Amino acid sequence: MKQLITAVMTSFLLFSATASAGIVMGGTRIIYQQGKREAAISVTNMDTHIPYLVQSWVENISADDKRPVPFVVTPPLFRLDPEQENVLRISYTGAALPADRESVFWLSVKNISPTQKDDTNKLQINVKSKFKVFWRPKGLTGEAKDAWRQITFTRHGNQLVAQNPTPYHVSFYTLSMGGTAIPEPGMIAPLATKTWGITGSGPVTWRAINDSGGITDTAQQ
Incomplete structure (x- = not known):
């Protein structure tokens, strides 16, 4: 494997240009x-x-989770020429995961560009991006596309509490209370609760991100 990485990097370093x-x-x-x-x-x-x-x-969704990840990516390292496309294939290794709810992981993708001609002995790290990988077991109740509508909200003092009764993750696109937006509302896990600090009052409105990465309609409670 080390020889393969060395060979790929050596070939890659023969090129230099300006990133765009x-x-x-x-x-x-x-x-x-x-x-x-x-x-x-x-x-x-x-x-x-x-x-x-x-x-x-x-990798695991939490940086503190040191358990082995039950997925491998193929190819893990490759050169992608200009105007070319490749496909990352994620395979499940068979390790035990909960059967009654989704599990979520990060797919990390790092792209490295050549350096300038006067600095060809180094690689420049351009971007490390993360994409959520949702492991969806067979036989889960309900439909993933409807989960966002089933979130319920209550207020406890200066906290807004959301409850997700479904076995699916719900990623919020927007969340507001009384017209005041909650910044970066994040994602609520299956069969879990999530809280945010609030100061205002009024109806709660929210939109979510669906399986295709699109945005849902607005729901209100």
């Missing part, structure tokens, strides 16, 4: 249905002149 367009991913999230052999996402180099070295791996 860069790497574009074929989605913002990956849904891995249990029973499927793999999940995939495309990677495209939109630049017309610059090759990139692309490295990818799956």
